[in-house]
Amino acid sequence: xxxxxxxxxxxxxxxxxxxxxxxxxxxxxxxxxxxxxxxxxxxxxxxxxxxxxxxxxxxxxxxxxxxxxxxxxxxxxxxxxxxxxxxxxxxxxxxxxxxxxxxxxxxxxxxxxxxxxxxxxxxxxxxxx
Amino acid sequence: xxxxxxxxxxxxxxxxxxxxxxxxxxxxxxxxxxxxxxxxxxxxxxxxxxxxxxxxxxxxxxxxxxxxxxxxxxxxxxxxxxxxxxxxxxxxxxxxxxxxxx
Amino acid sequence: xxxxxxxxxxxxxxxxxxxxxxxxxxxxxxxxxxxxxxxxxxxxxxxxxxxxxxxxxxxxxxxxxxxxxxxxxxxxxxxxxxxxxxxxxxxxxxxxxxxxxxxxxxxxxx
Numbered sequence: 001x002x003x004x005x006x007x008x009x010x011x012x013x014x015x016x017x018x019x020x021x022x023x024x025x026x027x028x029x030x031x032x033x034x035x036x037x038x039x040x041x042x043x044x045x046x047x048x049x050x051x052x053x054x055x056x057x058x059x060x061x062x063x064x065x066x067x068x069x070x071x072x073x074x075x076x077x078x079x080x081x082x083x084x085x086x087x088x089x090x091x092x093x094x095x096x097x098x099x100x101x102x103x104x105x106x107x108x109x110x111x112x113x114x115x116x117x118x119x120x121x122x123x124x125x126x127x128x129x
Numbered sequence: 130x131x132x133x134x135x136x137x138x139x140x141x142x143x144x145x146x147x148x149x150x151x152x153x154x155x156x157x158x159x160x161x162x163x164x165x166x167x168x169x170x171x172x173x174x175x176x177x178x179x180x181x182x183x184x185x186x187x188x189x190x191x192x193x194x195x196x197x198x199x200x201x202x203x204x205x206x207x208x209x210x211x212x213x214x215x216x217x218x219x220x221x222x223x224x225x226x227x228x229x230x231x
Numbered sequence: 232x233x234x235x236x237x238x239x240x241x242x243x244x245x246x247x248x249x250x251x252x253x254x255x256x257x258x259x260x261x262x263x264x265x266x267x268x269x270x271x272x273x274x275x276x277x278x279x280x281x282x283x284x285x286x287x288x289x290x291x292x293x294x295x296x297x298x299x300x301x302x303x304x305x306x307x308x309x310x311x312x313x314x315x316x317x318x319x320x321x322x323x324x325x326x327x328x329x330x331x332x333x334x335x336x337x338x339x340x341x
Contacts, residue, residue: 061199
């Protein structure tokens with residue numbers, strides 16, 4: 001028996017979520033993640049970009065017990081189960097922060113600023129947080 | 130009058146750290162907290178600023194904020210002191226005034 | 232609002248979800264099920280335990296289709312479908328099972 005979500009066929013748009021803020025200091029990172037999880041219910045072509053301070057959202061080894069806030073970084077690893085597998089990190093942002101792909105909690109594709117610009121041009125909807 | 134300048138914004142996004150650094154004189158100290166801790170790390174585009182300031186300033190960073198953001202003490206620039214919340218309180222009492230760069 | 236579990240009163244929200252995840256114990260699920268006129272079987276517990284493990288790993292309650300797919304992968308295709316899960320949890324597998332497991336309401340549950 002097919003599941004209900006396998007039967008529906010609507011128009012598929014390319015949605016890109018651009019994450020530009022560090023986690024914890026503001027609510028943007030967590031809010032963006034919530035919107036991404038909800039968007040997964042609509043079977044769209046979703047991609048995530050981490051650029052500027054947004055690259056810090058997926059830094060490995062976060063432990064927020066000491067500041068009394070929830071560590072939501074493990075949730076990025078759940079995205080694969082939501083069929084959200086296109087995760088991009090802007091090379092320039094990562095390098096200026098002394099980070100490498102190895103520092104990321106999830107597998108990501110590293111794109112240069114110019115490659116990212118082209119990818120943005122292809123999107124139907126871009127939501128920046 | 131020695132002042133403690135706290136910085137709680139990322140130096141990649143805001144000019145709070147620059148503000149604090151340019152106003153820190155006469156035995157002042159800088160304490161990086163919250164998203165400000167990204168200014169205390171080695172090997173970034175802004176590490177040089179802090180490294181240079183260490184010649185004339187004391188620089189501190191709040192440990193729990195480092196840890197929350199996945200950073201370890203050995204990623205902190207040499208010469209920058211990691212403090213805990215009790216150390217934060219000690220600094221506030223040790224200096225004459227606190228100026229918070231938001 | 233609260234529910235009585237083993238002599239303790241645990242706070243729940245207006246929809247019956249446990250306010251503090253850390254207060255959960257198996258008795259919580261039994262009491263919540265009783266309030267819904269349900270008796271928990273091993274099949275229910277398989278899903279409840281799965282949800283608790285999922286939350287422990289990812290820090291969220293999964294959306295229903297994610298749960299269905301993941302259950303299928305872990306417990307077999309005969310269990311990884313909504314018919315099976317809705318029979319166990321007629322109020323909706325994600326909502327009802329998450330509630331019994333002490334988890335917050337799943338994100339994206341509309």
